[in-house]
Amino acid sequence: MDKNELFDFYSKLYFHELETKEKYNSRLQFPLVVIVSLLSFSGYIFSGINKWAFDNLFALSTILFIIGNGGILVSCYYFVRSYVSNSYYVLPYPTHIEKYRADMVEYYKDIACSQRYVEDKLKGEIFQWMVTASTDNGFMNKERTYMLHNFNKWSIGSVLCLMCSFVLSQLAAKLQ
Numbered sequence: 602m603d604k605n606e607l608f609d610f611y612s613k614l615y616f617h618e619l620e621t622k623e624k625y626n627s628r629l630q631f632p633l634v635v636i637v638s639l640l641s642f643s644g645y646i647f648s649g650i651n652k653w654a655f656d657n658l659f660a661l662s663t664i665l666f667i668i669g670n671g672g673i674l675v676s677c678y679y680f681v682r683s684y685v686s687n688s689y690y691v692l693p694y695p696t697h698i699e700k701y702r703a704d705m706v707e708y709y710k711d712i713a714c715s716q717r718y719v720e721d722k723l724k725g726e727i728f729q730w731m732v733t734a735s736t737d738n739g740f741m742n743k744e745r746t747y748m749l750h751n752f753n754k755w756s757i758g759s760v761l762c763l764m765c766s767f768v769l770s771q772l773a774a775k776l777q
Contacts (some may be wrong), residue, residue: 618738672759683748
């Protein structure tokens with residue numbers, strides 16, 4: 602690949618990573634609904650548990666209830682990490698780039714062919730910004746994917762524990 606093809610490639614990669622960021626931001630609305638639903642379901646289970654019955658089904662139901670709520674807390678941690686702890690690298694403002702170009706023109710004015718030299722230097726600097734931005738943003742998107750994957754894993758485990766707790770508490774209530 603020559604320099605122009607590489608520049609085009611990193612430019613497309615940079616914008617792709619920013620689009621991926623926006624997709625992640627819109628995707629985080631559903632996990633928030635999942636957390637609220639899990640907490641509501643957990644509260645419903647808690648209100649239906651007979652706190653004065655002490656038998657094996659009640660004990661197992663309580664243990665699963667506690668494990669399920671612990672899973673909710675862990676999934677909340679991963680949700681917050683995927684939502685908050687990310688900082689994306691963006692290109693500098695056009696005014697910053699133009700100021701940088703003007704400073705370079707002033708600095709290299711005594712060199713022969715300074716205009717061409719400044720254009721090449723500026724293009725190289727923008728190329729480096731693109732490479733840095735697309736690399737950093739790619740790592741950030743990978744980290745967010747990992748956090749969302751763990752959120753899903755812990756949420757599913759919590760749902761399973763809470764469902765089993767609910768079934769066992771209902772069974773224990775019927776057997777009394």
